Amino acid sequence: MAREQLHVLNALDVAKTQLYHFTAIVIAGMGFFTDAYDLFCISLVTKLLGRIYYHVEGSNRPGTLPPNVSAAVNGVAFCGTLSGQLFFGWLGDKMGRKRVYGMSLMIMIVCSIASGLSFGHSPKGTISTLCFFRFWLGVGIGGDYPLSATIMSEYANKKTRGAFIAAVFAMQGFGNLTAGVVSLIVSAAFKNKYNVPAYSVDPKGSTVPQADYVWRIIVMFGAIPAILTYYWRMKMPETARYTALVAKNAKQAATDMSKVLQVEIVAEEAKVESIGRQQNSSFGLFSREFMVRHGLHLVGTCTTWFFLDISFYSQNLFQKDIFSKVGWIPKAATMNAIEEVYKISRAQTLIALCGTVPGYWFTVFLIDIIGRFTIQVMGFTMMTVFMLALAVPYHHWTTAGHHAGFIVMYALTFFFANFGPNATTFIVPAEIFPARLRSTCHGISAAAGKAGAIVGAFGFLYAAQGKKPEDRDYGYPKGIGVRNSLFMLAACNLFGLLFTFLVPEANGISLEEMSKENDDDEQQLETSSTAVPGSTRTVPAP
Template identity: 60%
Template structure:
């Protein structure tokens, strides 16, 4: 039992509309990554500007609770936005709420840079307020972009397309480092250098530096602004229009226009689909069919993000140990931003970025399951080595940088990509966005553990604490390795076959190891080509 519009989507050859959808959805993730990670390049600058104490004998530094709020408030907003927009994506439609996320990102990125006030507390408080709502908009992009891409894609290349959307996160991280590096260099060239440190803040923290961090944050509004028009031109996904709104004729018309082929509406078949899938989220039937998978996607994303965000958001504290950045007392404020963003750019370019695209080009050959297992395992190995050899690596910056870069590579050629792909494929159409949101929100909860617990624990660079943190993250990744066995392989199958919406899948007979089930109660499965 299958609608012609769904068969047409599953078997469509790769064409221009697939590529434009990747770009349109991916630009949201480019913006997301830029906005979330650019704060790491300027957070030390905020401390030097607003928390300078001439009697301390040191440059200004954000107090640990303030640093956690500045870095972590966007993650709190992201978690909230994921849950809200994920639910609305299933209730109101993917397209209807898709543009709202970009509007929020544009407004709040600009307002974050305009966080003025008469005191340090008011400036930082305003910044945290707008960073929360910025994160709220970012959060909506996770379930909506993943769901839209999965519902537009054909089944032969679906995983690669969803992974390509998420790979734009890597491009955003690169640009966060690149933009901060270029702007800080321009400021250094235009306003001149300054002494590394002086009890007079003016000499070591140039007054112009207050403009630098604001410009870095506001630039995050540009890609979201450019993308808005194209998002509004996208039609609603054929699967939502047919299976949720119950309008097979409109779905056929929309997808016929996109695919440039003739498709029959087949309105009479919709009743069969609805009868086979008439159960609500968290009902006994949902738990029986999909409960194990939801636990698997939530737990693996939670565990992955503890390590991933601990890595990304604490880079500024690890780079001095690598020798990639001078100690704060040895360098002036703008130069510190330049060195931090340069190191972030290099690590992202050589370690983070390639991992995403290795996943894109290999996910349909290796499968989601194997890539996730290998990624978790290798992250654990390299973090364990860093923990054991940390004291030695502090004096051997090249080896340190290579090992550190490899943890990023296997995060992205591994669970950071696959935890995004799997929730977009495993669940039924009418709860797909919500289930992806629940999984992503679990991930952001893990990210908050990374920010508020791991980052606080290692903030002062204490050797024993950093080593113990690395050991803990290695164990966390191995638990994620084990939780991966709760999900199943999805490559090569239609979304309706995976979720059981077509009536041909008995979820109890799916093999947990991720191997494709050979079960089909109503005949042989059709292939993409």
């Protein structure tokens, strides 16, 4: 039996789009801008780190990070992110979204700066320090996922909620783009100031001491947008859904949202107390009741995000290696260290500009029209198709004259990742779970995604290496090659498509209706318990 919706929550659901919506998008979105910048800028400078710290005297090839070091530099932030998503997701439900929001941002600010100041008496010491701070940077980034998604979903109206959450996540595209642009500007400035010969001309002179400043400046720049955002995060009021449904403070929820919405809202203390009494015996995350109501939903959000991130982060982190293998980026020995950073940055910027950023905004404009499910199915399908289109005729794409076609197809996989599951896997977990578990379940789903990113970061690094010595980067073991790796990524996308059918559609439905928080707990649980064993449905109806 449905309970009557609280006035304050109904006011949020039917509110017209106004300034506070856009303010919330910018405040939450700048966190994601910083997240993306910090996660992806490292891939632009890993080759430079190899030249600076791992040059082998007398070698005919520029220095390269050893496989285990490269995997650590690229993947350690993901390990931290996974930890942060689980911890801050849980903390957001226990302490409140706002109280935890500033903590994660402050960790990001401190660790961005500290990463650029990494020190050591030896290459091993410097890289170890860098990895240490990037782990904790990842913890802060991880906290941003469940908190930003939950805050935006709880502030939004039900008509345009998907677009608002997608707009927050779309800032990740601008963060990715900015990483390329900043790296491009910094490397161009140093390249123009120092006339450095190519490695093949002068191995020692191809990496000037000033190159050490390049990667440090690029890494530290990520602290700037985080610093600019901190004050406004602290000024945001707690979401009414947490205050009313979890903290049980009807008066504070009404006061906060009266200021935000600029309308008079009645504090329904008696109704909130009634809801509180009913929820005191409500199910927890590890209860049988949760499994009945939302177990398959959580499986669906975790698995789709896991398979998506294997593919998405593999593509992002190692696109420089793929571009080198197809000849779009010249061989390392033909360039000096700073020029190599410039060429890699130019390639990533072009991909972000043409494929990544447009994909995000297609989702923003269309998600509340065609729905989350349709976009996710379409995205996984097209990613599978384009991965196979790259893998099957791979030798055709790698021959001279066909590189442009490879780049176009590769950019299209990014477009449909972002106009597809990379956005929807972030949005849906913030909509379908109860308020008291919303941040936790989003954190679990996001952590499953980062587990996929770790698989991509560590696994693809080895898998993409060729079987012949000339097809492998210096010091790397045998792998299955780029072509077979693309087949593996296509399979991941296909699995993501299949698990999408476990996730319900939340388009146009209020958060309380979606999570069944408006239903009488006892009757709903009794109905669910008797219906599930003999049912043939795989997903409970929303």
